[in-house]
Every structure is written in C-alpha cells, then in structure tokens.
Amino acid sequence: MSDKILFDNTTYEEPILAIRNLSKHFGSTEVLKDISFEVKKGECTVIIGPSGSGKSTLLRCLNLLETPTGGNIIFKGNNTLDKKADINCLREKVSMVFQSFDLFNNMDVLANCVIGQTKVLKRNKEEAIRIATENLRKVGMGERLHFKISQISGGQKQRVAIARSLSMSPDIILFDEPTSALDPEMIQEVLEVMRSVAKTGMTMVVVTHEMSFAHDVATNVIFMDKGLIVDQGTPNHIFNESTNERLLKFISKE
Amino acid sequence: MNVMLASVGEDIGYILQKSEYLYWLGQGLAGTIVISIIGTLGGLILGVFLAFGKRTKINSNLPWYQKLWRYPIKWLCNIYSVIIRGTPMMVQALIFQYGCFSLLGINWVTILSSVPVFNGSFIAGCIIIVLNTTAYMGEIILSGLNGIGRDQIEGAKSLGMNDFQTLIHVSLPQALRNSIPTIGNEWIVNIKDSSVLNVIAVTELYFQGQTIAGNSYRYMAIYLIIAACYLVLTLGTTGLLKLITMKMDGKKLNLNFFHFRKNTEKGA
Numbered sequence: 001m002s003d004k005i006l007f008d009n010t011t012y013e014e015p016i017l018a019i020r021n022l023s024k025h026f027g028s029t030e031v032l033k034d035i036s037f038e039v040k041k042g043e044c045t046v047i048i049g050p051s052g053s054g055k056s057t058l059l060r061c062l063n064l065l066e067t068p069t070g071g072n073i074i075f076k077g078n079n080t081l082d083k084k085a086d087i088n089c090l091r092e093k094v095s096m097v098f099q100s101f102d103l104f105n106n107m108d109v110l111a112n113c114v115i116g117q118t119k120v121l122k123r124n125k126e127e128a129i130r131i132a133t134e135n136l137r138k139v140g141m142g143e144r145l146h147f148k149i150s151q152i153s154g155g156q157k158q159r160v161a162i163a164r165s166l167s168m169s170p171d172i173i174l175f176d177e178p179t180s181a182l183d184p185e186m187i188q189e190v191l192e193v194m195r196s197v198a199k200t201g202m203t204m205v206v207v208t209h210e211m212s213f214a215h216d217v218a219t220n221v222i223f224m225d226k227g228l229i230v231d232q233g234t235p236n237h238i239f240n241e242s243t244n245e246r247l248l249k250f251i252s253k254e
Numbered sequence: 255m256n257v258m259l260a261s262v263g264e265d266i267g268y269i270l271q272k273s274e275y276l277y278w279l280g281q282g283l284a285g286t287i288v289i290s291i292i293g294t295l296g297g298l299i300l301g302v303f304l305a306f307g308k309r310t311k312i313n314s315n316l317p318w319y320q321k322l323w324r325y326p327i328k329w330l331c332n333i334y335s336v337i338i339r340g341t342p343m344m345v346q347a348l349i350f351q352y353g354c355f356s357l358l359g360i361n362w363v364t365i366l367s368s369v370p371v372f373n374g375s376f377i378a379g380c381i382i383i384v385l386n387t388t389a390y391m392g393e394i395i396l397s398g399l400n401g402i403g404r405d406q407i408e409g410a411k412s413l414g415m416n417d418f419q420t421l422i423h424v425s426l427p428q429a430l431r432n433s434i435p436t437i438g439n440e441w442i443v444n445i446k447d448s449s450v451l452n453v454i455a456v457t458e459l460y461f462q463g464q465t466i467a468g469n470s471y472r473y474m475a476i477y478l479i480i481a482a483c484y485l486v487l488t489l490g491t492t493g494l495l496k497l498i499t500m501k502m503d504g505k506k507l508n509l510n511f512f513h514f515r516k517n518t519e520k521g522a
Contacts, residue, residue: 065408092414102409106427115423116413168413 005078005085007093012077016041016203017062017094017172022071024057031057033227035071039172039220044204046214048238049224050250055207056099058224059174062205063094076171092120095170099177101157103149109136109160110145113167121168128167135163139193155186159193166197173197175206211251215239223247265475275466281371282462283483289376289451289458290444293383297444298437300384301391302426307331308396331392338389344450347382351454354378363455371457379456383448387440394436398429431502438495442488459483 015038024032031054039045047055060066062073064080064087073080080090103112113132117123123131136142139159144152152160158178165173175194179187191213198204198217208214214221214235221238223231223246231237231244239251269275310328312321338346354360365374402425410420430437449460463480467473 063412065411088414088416090414091412096412098405098408098412100405102405102412104406104409104424106424106431116415119419119423120414164413 003084004089005082006089007076007078007080007086008089009076009078014040016076017205018072018074019058019062020072020074022058022061022068022073024054024061024066024068024070031227032061032068035227035229037220037222037229037232039203039205041171041203042201043219044198044206044217045220045222046218046235047205047207047222047224048209048211048214048250049230053224054227055224056176059096059176059205059207062172062174063091063096065096088120092116092168093171094174095165095168095172096174096176097158097161097165097178099180101154101161101181103157103161103164105149108146108148109141109152112149112160113164116164116168131169132163132167135166136160138166138196139163140189153186154182155189158182158186158190162190162193162197166202172203172205175204175208177207177209179208179210211239223250225250262474262478265470265472266479269466269470269472269475269479272470275470278462278466279459279479279483281457282459282480283487285371285376285456285458285462286445286448286484286487288372289379289383289448289456290441292380293387293444293448294437294441296380296384297387297391297440298395300388301395304331304335304388304392305395305399306421308335308392309399335389335392338386339393342450343382343386343447344453346386347379347451347454350382351378373457375455376457378454379448379451379458382451382454383444387444390440391437394433394440395429398433398436399425401432402428434495434499434502438491441495442491445487445491446484 017039019038020036022032022035023030035058037045047058049055057066061068068081071081075090075094078085104115107115110129110132113136114125114128117128117131118125121128133142133145136145139162141156141159141163144156149157149160162173162178178194179190182190187210191210194204194206194213195217206213206218216235218235221232221235222229223238223244225246231242231247233242238247242248307327308331310324310331312324312328316324351362354362362374362378365377367373399421406424406428407420410424415423448456448458451458452461452464455461459480463476467476470476
C-alpha cells in the first residue's frame with residue numbers, strides 16, 4: 001500500500017503539531033473533552049494539572065498509544081487519525097519518555113539506544129552505535145554503556161531513556177511525568193538533562209509536576225483539570241497573571 | 255534383611271563387573287541423554303510457534319481474509335495442546351507407531367535396524383517426544399510471554415517497532431529467560447519420561463535395564479543401578495541449568511554449589 005502516510009515530509013506549515021477538538025472516553029468516563037492547542041517547532045510545551053485530569057492520556061493520544069475517540073491531531077500537516085496513517089512511522093518521529101522508564105531489561109544501556117535505530121530506522125550498526133554513544137554522553141551515561149538495566153539507578157535509567165528517544169532523531173519528544181518515580185536528587189539530574197535537551201531546540205511536550213521546570217523552561221504552559229484545558233499561555237501568564245480560581249488554588253498548593 | 259542387602263550388593267557388583275552389561279548400560283545412557291536433549295530443544299523451538307499460534311489476536315474489526323487464517327490457526331493450536339497434554343505419552347507412542355505402519359506403511363522397527371541405539375525406533379521415539387514436549391513448551395512460552403510487563407511492550411511501541419519486532423527483540427528473549435527454570439524442569443521430566451518409550455523399543459536406559467534384567471535375572475540390582483543413573487543425570491542437568499542461568503544473569507561462575515558465598519558487594 002503505497003498511499004500510506006509516512007510523516008516523512010520535510011516541508012510543512014507550522015505548527016508542527018496541532019490538536020483540534022480532541023476527545024477521549026473510556027466507556028462512559030470522559031477523560032478528555034474538546035482539547036485544542038498547538039505546538040510549534042522548537043517549543044517546549046508543559047502540561048500541568050492535578051492527578052486524574054487527563055494529562056497523561058492526552059500525551060499518550062499524541063503518539064496513539066491511546067486512540068482518541070474524537071477530534072483531530074495534525075502532525076506535519078497530516079492527520080494522524082487518518083486510516084492511511086502509519087502508526088509506527090508516527091511513533092518513530094514522536095518519541096516518548098515514560099514515568100516507569102520502559103527500558104528493555106534484556107539489553108544493556110547501549111543496546112537499548114541502538115535497537116530502535118537499527119530495526120526501525122534501518123541505520124547500519126556502526127552509525128547507530130556512534131549516535132547512541134554520542135547521546136549517552138550528552139546525558140552523562142557515557143561511562144556506563146555496557147551496564148545492565150538492573151544495575152543502574154532510577155535517575156540513570158531515565159537519562160538512558162532520554163538518550164534512547166534522542167537517538168531516534170525524532171521531531172518531538174513527549175515526556176510523561178519523567179521524574180515522578182524518582183527521589184529529589186535524581187529529579188534534579190533528570191531535569192538538568194531535560195533542560196539541556198530543550199536548549200538544543202528539540203520540540204518537547206512535557207507532563208510534569210515540577211513547577212520550577214514549567215516556570216523556567218516552558219515556552220507555553222497548559223493547565224488542565226477534569227479533561228479540559230482551563231488556562232494556557234506563557235509561564236509568566238500562568239504563574240503570575242492568571243486570575244483563574246482553579247489554577248490559583250492548584251499553584252498555591254504545589 | 256542383612257542377608258538380602260548383602261545379596262543385592264553382590265548382584266550389583268556382578269553386573270558392574272560384566273563388560274557386556276556395562277556396554278548395554280552405556281548405550282541406554284547415551285540413548286536417554288540424546289533423546290531428552292532432542293525432545294527438549296525440538297519441543298522448545300516448536301513450542302515457541304505453538305505459543306505464537308495460541309496468541310493469535312482475533313477481534314471483530316479484522317477483515318475477512320485475516321479471520322480466514324487466524325481462526326483455524328488458533329483453534330488448531332488449542333486442540334493440539336489439549337489432546338497432547340490430555341493423553342499419556344506411552345499411548346501416543348503406540349498410536350504413532352501403529353498409525354505409521356497401517357496408514358503410511360512405515361515400519362520404524364525395520365529402518366536402520368542394524369545401527370546400535372540410534373535406529374528407526376529411536377527416530378520414532380524422538381518424533382514422539384518432540385511432539386509431546388511441544389505442547390507443554392507452548393504453555394510455558396505462552397505464560398512467559400503473558401508475564402512480560404506492559405512497560406516493555408509500550409517502550410518498544412514508542413520507538414515505532416511493529417508487533418513482530420517487539421515480539422522478537424523484546425518479549426520473546428525475556429520470556430525465554432524467565433522460563434529457563436521451567437524449561438529445565440521439562441528437560442528433567444523428559445529424561446525420566448523417555449522411559450515409557452520402551453514400548454516402541456527405543457534403546458534408552460530403562461529398556462536396556464530390562465534387557466540386562468532378563469539376561470542376568472538380577473532384577474533388584476539392575477533397577478537400583480538404573481535408578482542411580484537417572485538420579486545422576488537429573489542432578490547433572492539441574493547443575494548445568496544453574497550455571498546457564500548464572501551466566502545469562504552476568505554473574506561470575508563459581509563452582510560453589512552450596513551457596514556459602516562471601517559477601518562481596520558488586521561494583522556500582
């Protein structure tokens with residue numbers, strides 16, 4: 001089937017990712033209601049909100065780990081919910097970092113970063129290893145290329161997971177509460193890596209409870225509650241100017 | 255009592271001194287070891303496919319041509335596993351032997367009949383033990399695959415791997431690793447259960463034991479000897495499997511089988 005949408009077009013109109021009227025329900029429970037926002041290339045969008053507000057579900061809809069029940073997601077000018085869209089091609093360009101790391105336990109650190117490149121992107125092995133090593137150095141794991149996943153700490157695992165995502169040379173990286181399973185020291189080391197990734201101009205969509213990260217790094221902050229976008233804007237708008245009661249209550253408790 | 259024990263002792267000594275009997279025992283040992291290894295490895299390989307077949311995903315959204323092959327495959331695999339696991343291997347062996355003879359005209363006994371141990375009956379025995387083990391291995395691999403965490407699958411999906419790549423590179427290696435104790439157990443079961451294949455004249459340890467018993471009339475002694483042989487084989491296999499597991503976990507091989515290990519912390 002040659003008419004599949006592979007999302008490999010190099011020219012497209014901004015925004016790179018546009019979410020239009022997205023909705024999702026599990027059975028009769030509505031998790032997302034009419035979500036719309038845009039992400040431009042190089043931007044770092046941070047989604048904050050109380051637990052159960054649908055942040056993670058929204059993020060998982062973006063690379064179709066969950067299938068939305070309504071609305072559209074336009075990525076590089078193509079609708080990802082189109083029947084002709086190749087989901088695997090979408091996922092290699094919209095990479096994801098998980099709360100539970102999701103590294104492959106049967107491989108060492110380097111192999112975790114190589115497997116996707118060789119099997120999905122069909123890069124040759126030498127090139128894949130070079131790219132993986134480079135990215136692992138960037139996240140400070142260059143010394144532990146051949147450690148087993150069970151031998152490294154949570155913070156290190158998350159940094160490897162970020163390197164694994166970077167190695168796929170994606171257009172967007174989604175971060176699903178990357179620091180929620182970590183202790184305060186490890187949170188800082190992971191946030192440091194995320195900051196440096198943001199500085200390189202990588203397009204990021206981050207779900208997090210780290211307000212400092214949202215405040216310092218985000219170009220756009222989205223506040224969600226009960227499946228709705230309550231308020232969105234620059235960090236300055238969200239943290240200083242907003243008069244939304246729900247948002248003020250949430251921020252004061254953090 | 256003492257007299258009896260002494261006489262059994264004498265009988266064991268008598269059998270172990272006769273080079274003819276030792277040769278027969280050696281043949282039996284070779285037969286049992288080879289047939290158990292072939293049965294376990296062959297069953298493992300086919301069992302992986304059986305597990306794949308049993309895991310075939312079926313939902314109502316599939317196009318009709320997908321359903322056309324998915325339904326029969328799933329059903330065939332399920333029926334196979336129910337029938338094989340629900341009947342004794344001894345009966346399966348007899349049905350196989352007589353079925354081959356009356357339906358296909360193959361008489362396994364006459365094939366390679368001049369070759370010691372590895373003759374036609376032995377080949378028939380191998381086929382039976384492989385087919386039998388496949389059903390059990392299928393279940394083992396299936397439960398291994400079901401035990402793989404959702405995080406592993408999602409991690410693979412998020413990189414854009416398709417279902418097949420996820421299975422081959424992520425799920426299956428971990429399922430196999432986690433199943434090694436159970437697979438090893440299956441090997442031990444095969445060492446012992448291959449003894450029922452004497453009904454189709456496979457030259458294995460029990461069959462040779464019977465031969466020696468019939469020849470020497472020293473029943474108690476020879477059955478004690480082959481019991482000891484089975485015990486040595488199963489203990490050896492257990493040890494070997496332990497070494498393999500340790501090697502796969504990246505631990506250093508230490509030949510201390512009784513776990514008195516010094517508390518040396520592994521480097522961080």
